[in-house]
Amino acid sequence: MSRIVNENDPRVQRTRQLLLQAFMDLVREKQNLHGISVQDITERARVNRSTFYAHFEDKYALVEDWLRGKFQRILAQKLPASSSLHADALATLLLSVFEFLALVRQHIRRSDQQFEPLFEQGIQQEIYELLLRWLTASAPGARKKERETTAQVISWAILGTAAQWSRGEQTISAQEMVRQVLPSVIAALSPLVIVPSR
Structure with a gap:
């Protein structure tokens, strides 16, 4: 469940898309979901962990x-x-x-x-x-x-x-x-x- 109040905000949408794109890139590289951590996703998206948790409850x-x-x-x-x-x-x-x-x-x-x-x-x-x-x-x-x-x-x-x-x-x-x-x-x-x- 997303924690962002205004999901229509373009900045929120861009950040969410960055996180999803980072995740998709990692899936292609690692070939599995289990081996991908929140840390991997945030590093790839170049955002901090608190930003991740503002968008997603967890992985x-x-x-x-x-x-x-x-x-x-x-x-x-x-x-x-x-x-x-x-x-x-x-x-x-x-x-x-x-x-x-x-x-x-x-x-x-x-x-x-x-x-x-x-x-x-x-x-x-x-x-x-x-x-x-x-x-x-x-x-x-x-x-x-x-x-x-x-x-x-x-x-x-x-x-x-x-x-x-x-x-x-x-x-x-x-x-x-x-x-x-x-x-x-x-x-x-x-x-x-x-x-x-x-």
């Missing part, structure tokens, strides 16, 4: 932010800001999650497995926020708490299914997994967004 928060940013960029490429809650958009979201987790698993080292819960939590949060945005637009009559709970449950269901699949041998393709999972996601959403026939 793990930076890692989560970094991975979440990567996933946000993928979603932005595949789902335009104007996208809404419909089957094609849901299928694209599901496929993005499955493919992204498979990619992360290809590059994660044994020493970095401690970071997996952070990766998954960051991705789940992105799925939740997107579903909540779609539900808010598609089901304005539903209670806010009902939309939030639905988005929470479905985001964890999507993440859990994709995480389990990505940890296995992936004998079923990501596309086939989407085909199998999509009807369940639509069914879970339907009480809020589909008016039942009378």
Whole structure:
């Protein structure tokens, strides 16, 4: 969780980007996350430790932010800001999650497995926020708490299914997994967004 009050301040954004860039450079050099310390990051970014902690609670928060940013960029490429809650958009979201987790698993080292819960939590949060945005637009009559709970449950269901699949041998393709999972996601959403026939 970031500790900066005004994240819209350009100076804050520049410093945060310096820290993230230093971290990415170190990942490329060291080929693992475990061996990178806050000291390494601050030395590479040429900032002091207190500046680091003004932006990130710890190294793990930076890692989560970094991975979440990567996933946000993928979603932005595949789902335009104007996208809404419909089957094609849901299928694209599901496929993005499955493919992204498979990619992360290809590059994660044994020493970095401690970071997996952070990766998954960051991705789940992105799925939740997107579903909540779609539900808010598609089901304005539903209670806010009902939309939030639905988005929470479905985001964890999507993440859990994709995480389990990505940890296995992936004998079923990501596309086939989407085909199998999509009807369940639509069914879970339907009480809020589909008016039942009378």
